[in-house]
Amino acid sequence: xxELDYHMLNEPMKKFxxxxxxxxxxxxxxxxxxxxxxxxxxxxxxxxxxxxxxxxGWLVVxxxxxxxxxxxxxxxxxxxxxDLTWPHSSLPYDLEAIHSxxxxxxxxxxxxxxxxxxxxxVNPDTEEIRxxxxxxxxxxxxxxxxxxxxxxxxxxxxxxFYGDRGSxxxxxxxxxxxxxxxxxxxxxxxxxxxxxxxSMSDKRNIADLVFDKKGNLWSAATSDPGNDGPFETRLxxxxxxxxxxxxxxxxxxxxxxxxxxxxxxxxxxxxxxxxLLTDNENLGSSRYFIRINKLP
Numbered sequence: 261x262x263e264l265d266y267h268m269l270n271e272p273m274k275k276f277x278x279x280x281x282x283x284x285x286x287x288x289x290x291x292x293x294x295x296x297x298x299x300x301x302x303x304x305x306x307x308x309x310x311x312x313x314x315x316x317g318w319l320v321v322x323x324x325x326x327x328x329x330x331x332x333x334x335x336x337x338x339x340x341x342x343d344l345t346w347p348h349s350s351l352p353y354d355l356e357a358i359h360s361x362x363x364x365x366x367x368x369x370x371x372x373x374x375x376x377x378x379x380x381x382v383n384p385d386t387e388e389i390r391x392x393x394x395x396x397x398x399x400x401x402x403x404x405x406x407x408x409x410x411x412x413x414x415x416x417x418x419x420x421f422y423g424d425r426g427s428x429x430x431x432x433x434x435x436x437x438x439x440x441x442x443x444x445x446x447x448x449x450x451x452x453x454x455x456x457x458x459s460m461s462d463k464r465n466i467a468d469l470v471f472d473k474k475g476n477l478w479s480a481a482t483s484d485p486g487n488d489g490p491f492e493t494r495l496x497x498x499x500x501x502x503x504x505x506x507x508x509x510x511x512x513x514x515x516x517x518x519x520x521x522x523x524x525x526x527x528x529x530x531x532x533x534x535x536l537l538t539d540n541e542n543l544g545s546s547r548y549f550i551r552i553n554k555l556p
Contacts, residue, residue, distance in 0.1 A: 297522060300339050300537070300545040304487075305329050307539040309407070310357040310468065311526040312368055315384050319344075320526065320537065321355040321370055331355055332370070334387065335537075339547065344382075347389050352378065356525070357409035357468060361441055362418060367392065371409045371422065375400050379444060393444035397422050399435055399451060407525065408469035408479060411439065415505030420446060421477065423466035431455040432465035434498065436507055452509050456481045456496060467493070467525045470534065472552055475501040478534065480524040481515070487541040491523035495536070495555070516555040522546065 300306065310321040318335040331352050334342040346352065357371040367381045375397035381390050397406070397420075408423035420439040426432030437449040456465050460483045467480040477499050483492035494515035501507050519536075526537035533551040540546065 297546045297548050298339060300335070300547055301341060302544040304542050304544065306333070306341055306545055307525075307541060308335075308537040308545045309355060309525045309539050310359075310370070310409070311335070311528045311535065311537050312358045312360045313528060313530070314360075314366070314382060318528070318535075319358055319368065319382065321358045323354045323356055323373070323525075323539065325353055327351065332358075332389065342387075344387055344389055347391055352376075356407045357422075359409050359411050361411060362413040364441060367441075369409065369411065369420075371397070371406060373405050373407065375404075375406050375422070379441070395444040395446065397435070398437070398446055399449045400424070403430070404433065407464065408434075408466040410469035410471055410477065412471045412475075412501055414475075414501050415503070417505060419501070419505075419507075421469055423469055423479070425464040425466050426455060428461070428463050434466065434509075452499075454498075454509065454513060456494065456513055456515065458494065458515060460492060460494070461485060466498075467523070468527045469498070470527045470529055471501065472529055472534070475503070477501065477507075478527060480527055480536070482523045482525070484523055489523070489540070489543065490521055491538075491540060493519040493522050493524040493536075493538075495519075495524070495527075495534070495550075517550065519548070522548070524548075 308320045309323040311318050320333050320335050322330050330343045331346050332344045354373040356373045361367045369377050371377045379393040404424040407425040410421045412419050418439045421436045424433045431453045433453050435451045437446045462483050462485040464482045467482045470478050479498045481494045495517040496515045497510050499509040522538050524536045525539040536548045538546045
């Protein structure tokens with residue numbers, strides 16, 4: 261077998277080799293569509309519960325509850341995490357989702373499991389977080405635990421969708437409402453209750469939410485028996501937003517893709533597909549990319 265001796269290369273060839281390696285590393289993030297999970301971190305504190313695009317990478321949130329644990333990080337396309345500093349000494353508790361605000365550059369809503377939300381702006385140059393407002397999502401009962409959040413502009417109105425994860429014994433509730441960004445106000449709340457009617461133990465119907473370019477609302481249902489698994493995730497369509505601004509729930513609701521031994525809690529669209537990130541508890545976090553046209 262022929263082997264390349266790097267030390268025999270002249271300077272132009274060395275530069276070309278470096279460039280080839282760099283391009284290969286950069287493109288490898290999304291070179292495997294359907295059958296390759298890539299590890300991000302093995303640390304529990306870097307399990308990922310929400311994701312949204314930022315600069316040339318992503319903002320991700322962690323559901324940590326103790327001081328000196330990260331809440332928001334940058335994820336680069338080569339799978340490197342960088343902690344961001346929360347601007348207040350009082351830290352968020354159990355962050356479960358993050359979503360960019362349409363037509364508001366570098367502004368995001370980050371959501372706790374309780375429904376408390378922070379509207380933040382992240383400086384793309386300094387990566388500094390500033391809090392622009394706080395609000396509480398309406399309509400929740402004490403038993404609810406929110407994990408999914410999505411925003412979409414439809415027919416000139418900004419809509420917010422948020423979902424209680426549900427359990428084996430109770431269905432999930434999907435809320436959708438009008439969102440006034442400048443006033444940090446949520447109004448005209450409507451809701452659906454549903455369960456993914458497929459056999460899963462320790463089931464949570466909504467682990468996150470995201471709209472694709474055609475207005476389809478996607479979610480991930482998970483099996484979460486404990487901090488060491490074994491986990492399972494099923495990706496499915498929840499419903500669709502029309503161009504006129506009406507939302508219809510999918511009936512019957514069925515999974516499009518199943519992932520064994522992974523607990524997906526963060527999903528976002530990327531190009532023609534969906535990026536999935538995991539909160540595998542004691543097993544850390546991983547990522548996966550799948551093209552939407554490969555989903556039934």
